[in-house]
């Protein structure tokens with residue numbers, strides 16, 4: 369992959385990159401189209417990265433379907449699908465990691481210890497392998513996007529980061545490979561995440577600024593879904609990801625909720 373990218377770059381081609389864990393959906397495809405519009409060659413990686421999963425998490429059962437993914441990639445105008453094996457990404461004795469020390473502390477970083485160390489490490493490695501000019505990430509993983517932007521800034525990666533808006537199912541559920549785990553009743557109740565964010569947006573529009581009341585209202589929406597259990601609900605400064613007491617500047621309302629055994633995340637930016 370790296371040799372091919374070096375050759376392409378020598379020919380003056382601009383490489384666009386979309387890193388994924390596969391089991392692709394329209395959210396991923398929208399990112400591929402953004403990459404397509406900004407580059408000559410589009411690379412999609414499909415790699416379920418073991419270092420970003422905790423010991424009790426769903427690494428082994430994470431959904432996989434390479435043939436379907438490859439077909440979707442081709443349809444969306446992907447030139448190269450990079451599909452490495454874990455043993456080739458992490459050689460025996462691998463001992464170097466990338467640790468972002470500020471933005472990754474809270475939210476998913478707090479409830480999934482080591483997660484962003486795994487994410488930053490694999491993205492840094494993939495950048496060094498694929499050598500992209502531009503890489504596209506989804507706003508659905510809002511904290512991840514911000515951690516990657518910070519890594520690129522602080523480690524001087526010559527990569528432009530482009531964000532793609534969250535793509536949703538017609539009823540509002542954010543598309544996710546993990547939605548496949550949901551049974552019919554769980555799928556119905558999974559809408560509570562979007563509903564909680566709608567509630568936060570409505571309250572902000574109505575002039576409510578205290579994040580305590582906004583969070584309580586979000587909590588209440590989740591409580592109405594009996595199969596849902598809150599992992600976290602936070603309202604944080606959009607730039608620093610520090611919790612805020614009032615929405616005085618753009619703030620990210622972010623939540624992680626278990627619906628049955630499936631952990632789902634979603635977020636929106638609240639603007640005063």
Ligand code: AMP
Nearest residue numbers: 388389390395505506508509534535543
């Ligand atoms: P994943 O395969 O879940 O690791 O996601 C790969 C990339 O797709 C990440 O940049 C995600 O933020 C992005 N992504 C996942 N779901 C969505 C979605 N519903 N809308 C937009 N981007 C998404």
